[in-house]
Amino acid sequence: MIRFEGVTKRYADGVTAVDDLSLEVPQGGITVFVGPSGCGKTTSLRMINRMVEPTEGRILINDQDVAARKPAQLRRSIGYVIQHAGLFPHRTVLKNVMTVPRLIGWDQARARSAAMEAIEKVGLTADQAERYPAQLSGGQQQRVGVARALASDPEVVLMDEPFSAVDPLVRMDLQAEVRRLQRELGITVVLVTHDIDEAIGLGDHVAVLRQGGRLAQLATPGELLREPADDFVASFVGKDRGYRKLGFTGADLDPAPEQTVRLGEDVPTGRGWVLAVGEGGEPLGWVDRHTSGGPVGEDELHRMGSLAEVGDSARVFLDAALSAPSRRGVVVQDGRVIGTVSAQQVVDSLERT
Amino acid sequence: MIGGVAWSTVGELVLRHLYLAGLPLLLGLLISLPLGWLATRYRWLAPPMIAGTGLLYTIPSLALFILLPLLLGTRVLDDANVLVAMTLYTIALLTRTVADGLGSVPGATRQAATAMGYGELRRTLVVDLPLAVPVITAGLRVAAVSNVSIVSVAALIGVSQLGQLFTEGFNRNDMGPILVGIGACVALALVLDAGIAALSRVLTPWLRAGAAR
Amino acid sequence: MISLTWQWLTDPATWTGPGGILAQSVTHLRISVIALALAALVAVPVGLFIGHTGRGRWLAINVAGAFRAIPSLGVLFVATLILLPRLSGDLAFELPVILVLVLLAVPPVLSGTYAGVEAVDPAARDAARGVGMTESQILWQVEVPAALPLVLSGLRSAMLQIIATATIAAIVGIGGLGRYLIDGQASRQYEVMAGGAIVVAALALLVDLVMAGIQRVVVSRGLVEARAG
Numbered sequence: 001m002i003r004f005e006g007v008t009k010r011y012a013d014g015v016t017a018v019d020d021l022s023l024e025v026p027q028g029g030i031t032v033f034v035g036p037s038g039c040g041k042t043t044s045l046r047m048i049n050r051m052v053e054p055t056e057g058r059i060l061i062n063d064q065d066v067a068a069r070k071p072a073q074l075r076r077s078i079g080y081v082i083q084h085a086g087l088f089p090h091r092t093v094l095k096n097v098m099t100v101p102r103l104i105g106w107d108q109a110r111a112r113s114a115a116m117e118a119i120e121k122v123g124l125t126a127d128q129a130e131r132y133p134a135q136l137s138g139g140q141q142q143r144v145g146v147a148r149a150l151a152s153d154p155e156v157v158l159m160d161e162p163f164s165a166v167d168p169l170v171r172m173d174l175q176a177e178v179r180r181l182q183r184e185l186g187i188t189v190v191l192v193t194h195d196i197d198e199a200i201g202l203g204d205h206v207a208v209l210r211q212g213g214r215l216a217q218l219a220t221p222g223e224l225l226r227e228p229a230d231d232f233v234a235s236f237v238g239k240d241r242g243y244r245k246l247g248f249t250g251a252d253l254d255p256a257p258e259q260t261v262r263l264g265e266d267v268p269t270g271r272g273w274v275l276a277v278g279e280g281g282e283p284l285g286w287v288d289r290h291t292s293g294g295p296v297g298e299d300e301l302h303r304m305g306s307l308a309e310v311g312d313s314a315r316v317f318l319d320a321a322l323s324a325p326s327r328r329g330v331v332v333q334d335g336r337v338i339g340t341v342s343a344q345q346v347v348d349s350l351e352r353t
Numbered sequence: 354m355i356g357g358v359a360w361s362t363v364g365e366l367v368l369r370h371l372y373l374a375g376l377p378l379l380l381g382l383l384i385s386l387p388l389g390w391l392a393t394r395y396r397w398l399a400p401p402m403i404a405g406t407g408l409l410y411t412i413p414s415l416a417l418f419i420l421l422p423l424l425l426g427t428r429v430l431d432d433a434n435v436l437v438a439m440t441l442y443t444i445a446l447l448t449r450t451v452a453d454g455l456g457s458v459p460g461a462t463r464q465a466a467t468a469m470g471y472g473e474l475r476r477t478l479v480v481d482l483p484l485a486v487p488v489i490t491a492g493l494r495v496a497a498v499s500n501v502s503i504v505s506v507a508a509l510i511g512v513s514q515l516g517q518l519f520t521e522g523f524n525r526n527d528m529g530p531i532l533v534g535i536g537a538c539v540a541l542a543l544v545l546d547a548g549i550a551a552l553s554r555v556l557t558p559w560l561r562a563g564a565a566r
Numbered sequence: 567m568i569s570l571t572w573q574w575l576t577d578p579a580t581w582t583g584p585g586g587i588l589a590q591s592v593t594h595l596r597i598s599v600i601a602l603a604l605a606a607l608v609a610v611p612v613g614l615f616i617g618h619t620g621r622g623r624w625l626a627i628n629v630a631g632a633f634r635a636i637p638s639l640g641v642l643f644v645a646t647l648i649l650l651p652r653l654s655g656d657l658a659f660e661l662p663v664i665l666v667l668v669l670l671a672v673p674p675v676l677s678g679t680y681a682g683v684e685a686v687d688p689a690a691r692d693a694a695r696g697v698g699m700t701e702s703q704i705l706w707q708v709e710v711p712a713a714l715p716l717v718l719s720g721l722r723s724a725m726l727q728i729i730a731t732a733t734i735a736a737i738v739g740i741g742g743l744g745r746y747l748i749d750g751q752a753s754r755q756y757e758v759m760a761g762g763a764i765v766v767a768a769l770a771l772l773v774d775l776v777m778a779g780i781q782r783v784v785v786s787r788g789l790v791e792a793r794a795g
Contacts, residue, residue: 099697134788134789495634502635506734509751519640523643
C-alpha cells in the first residue's frame with residue numbers, strides 16, 4: 001500500500017505542482033492518476049520513487065517512509081515505465097531487461113533467466129531478445145520497457161504515460177497486456193495518463209487531479225461516472241458519462257432463443273435474418289432470407305456484429321444488438337450461441353435498475 | 354607603439370589579414386552552397402563529395418601555399434595563392450555543413466512547399482535555405498576562426514599579414530611582436546565570429562520568436 | 567613537376583634511412599599521438615562533466631572558440647622562445663610543438679564529448695535514474711557508451727588537424743614529415759615539397775581509416791542501427 005500524507009511540491013519559482021495531497025493507493029490492482037496538464041499527476045508519481053523530492057509531507061510504502069531509503073536502492077525495488085520507453089540504445093533487449101537484476105547484484109545467469117522470463121511474459125520472443133531497441137517497433141519497445149520494469153519482480157510498478165506515444169491499436173493491445181500482467185502477478189500498478197478513457201478502462205481506482213495539484217476525487221471508475229464529486233470531475237469525465245456508465249453496469253437479461261442454421265443446410269422458410277453457426281454451435285454470421293434459398297454457402301454470410309458474453313456489462317450487450325444486421329445481439333457462453341437480445345431489452349433492463 | 358610594433362603597422366596587417374581570411378570565406382560559401390545542395394539532392398553524391406572536400410583539409414597549409422604557384426602559374430608572392438588555398442579550406446569545412454543544414458529541413462515543411470507548387474530551385478532558395486541558416490552559419494563561424502589562424506602560416510612564404518609579426522619576432526628573439534600578433538589574430542577571429550553570429554540572428558527572427566514565449 | 571614528384575616518391579632511397587619517409591612518419595606519428603592523448607586526457611573528462619551536469623556549457627563553448635582562434639604558428643614561436651632556454655635535449659624542441667597541437671585538439675574533442683553526452687535520449691537518462699542507477703552508473707553505463715560515436719568523431723577530426731599541423735614543427739627544427747616541406751622550400755626542390763605534402767595527406771587518411779576501424783569495433787551496433795533507422 002502506498003500512502004501520500006499531506007504531500008506538497010513547490011518549485012523555486014513559486015509554482016505549486018502538488019498541493020497537500022493525501023491519498024491511499026490500495027495494495028494490488030491498478031490505480032490511475034488522471035487530470036489535465038499541470039495537475040501534478042506526473043510529479044506525484046515521480047515522488048513515489050524519489051525522482052522528485054516533496055517540499056512537505058511524506059510518502060509511505062507499506063508504512064515505510066520512502067525518504068528513509070537511499071534513492072537508488074528505493075528505485076531498484078520499484079518498476080518504472082515511461083512514455084518513450086527510454087531503452088538504452090546501445091544494449092540489446094535482453095541486456096536492457098537485465099539492468100535491474102544486475103544492479104541489485106544478481107549474477108549473470110540468474111539475471112539472464114529472470115530477464116528472459118520477463119521478456120516472454122510481455123509477449124516478445126527469444127529471437128527479439130537479441131535485437132537492439134532501434135530494430136523494434138514503438139509498441140515492441142514499450143513492451144521491452146514493461147519487461148525491464150518487471151524483471152526483478154517488484155511489488156510496485158510506476159507507469160508514466162506509458163501508452164501515449166504508440167498508435168491506438170497498439171495502445172489497446174498494451175493496455176490489455178498490462179491488465180493481464182497485473183492480474184497474473186498481483187502487483188500494485190500506479191499509472192499516470194491524461195486520457196480519461198484510458199483511466200476508466202484500465203483503472204481499478206482512479207484519482208482525478210485538478211490544476212494546481214489538488215485531488216478532486218479518488219474512486220472506482222463506476223463511482224466516478226455515477227457520482228462525480230463536483231462539476232470539475234463531471235466535466236472532466238466527459239459529456240457521454242451516461243453512456244460510458246453502461247460499461248460498469250451489469251445487464252440482467254434473458255436472451256431469447258434464436259433460430260440457427262448450419263452451413264450446407266437449407267435456409268429455413270420465413271422472413272428476415274437467420275443466424276448461421278458452426279459445428280460446435282459457434283456463431284459464424286447472419287444469412288438474409290430475402291436473397292438466399294437452398295443450402296447456405298459461406299459466401300452468403302453477412303458479417304456478425306460484436307458478441308456479448310454472459311456476465312458482460314450493459315454496454316457490451318447494447319453494442320452487440322446495435323451492431324448486428326438483424327439488430328439482435330448474439331449472446332454466447334463458452335463460445336456457443338445461447339440466444340440473442342434486442343436493444344429494447346437492454347434499455348428495459350436499465351430502466352429497472 | 355605596442356610590443357615594439359607601430360599601431361599603424363598593426364592596423365595595416367589586420368586589414369591584410371582580414372582580406373586574406375575573409376574574402377575566401379565568401380568565395381568558399383558561394384561554392385559550397387551549390388556543392389552542398391548537390392549532395393542533398395543526389396544522395397549518392399554525398400559520401401564521395403564530403404569525403405573528397407574533407408580530404409582538402411588534410412593537405413598541410415604550408416605545402417598548399419608554396420605549391421599553388423606551380424599549379425596556377427602565379428608568382429610566389431601573389432596574394433592569389435593564399436586566397437585560393439583559404440577558399441579550398443573553406444570549401445572543405447562548409448560543403449558538409451551546407452549539406453547537413455539543407456538536410457535538417459523537416460520533411461513535412463519541404464513536402465508542404467512542394468505541394469503548394471514551389472519548383473525545386475525556388476523551394477531551395479526561399480524555404481530550405483532560410484531554414485538551414487542556423488546550421489550553415491555555425492559552420493561559417495568555425496571556418497572564419499580557423500581561416501584567421503591558418504592565414505598566419507602564410508608568413509613563412511613572405512606574404513604579409515599578422516603572421517609576419519610571428520616570424521619577425523622569432524627571428525629577432527623578441528616576444529613582443531609575437532604576442533601582439535597573437536592578440537590581434539584572436540581579436541580578429543572573435544570579431545568575425547561575433548559578426549557572423551549576429552548576422553545569423555538577424556536572418557532568423559523566427560527562432561527568437563519561439564524562444565520569447 | 568608531377569613526374570619529378572613521382573620519381574622522388576618511388577625512389578627507395580627516399581623512404582629508408584634516418585631521414586627517410588618511414589623514419590619521419592614514425593616521428594610525426596609519435597608527436598601526433600602524444601598530443602592527441604594529452605588533449606583527450608584534458609578534454610574528455612571536462613566534456614563528460616559538462617554533458618552530464620549541464621554546468622559550464624557556456625564556458626566550454628567560449629573557451630573552445632577562443633582556443634580555435636589562437637594561431638598555431640604564433641603559439642609555437644612563443645612556446646619555443648620561452649622553453650628553449652629552460653629545457654635541454656629533444657624535449658626543448660618537442661614540448662612547444664606538442665603544446666600547440668594539444669591546444670589545437672582540445673576544442674573538437676571537448677565539443678564532441680559534451681555534445682555526445684547531451685545528445686543521449688533524455689528518456690533513456692530518465693529511465694536509468696528511475697530504475698535505480700547511481701549518477702556514476704548513469705554516466706558510465708548509459709551516457710558514455712551512447713556518446714561514444716560523437717566522442718570518437720571528435721577525436722578523429724582532432725587527429726586530422728594535428729597531423730596536418732604537426733608539419734610546422736619542422737620550422738623550429740624538429741623531425742617529422744614537415745621536414746620535406748621546410749627543407750624542400752629552402753632548397754627550392756618543389757618535388758620534395760609536393761611529395762611530402764602527399765605523404766602527410768596519405769598518413770592522415772591512413773590514421774583516420776584506422777580510427778574508423780576502431781570506432782566500428784567499440785561502438786555498439788545498436789547505436790549504428792539507431793542512426794540508420
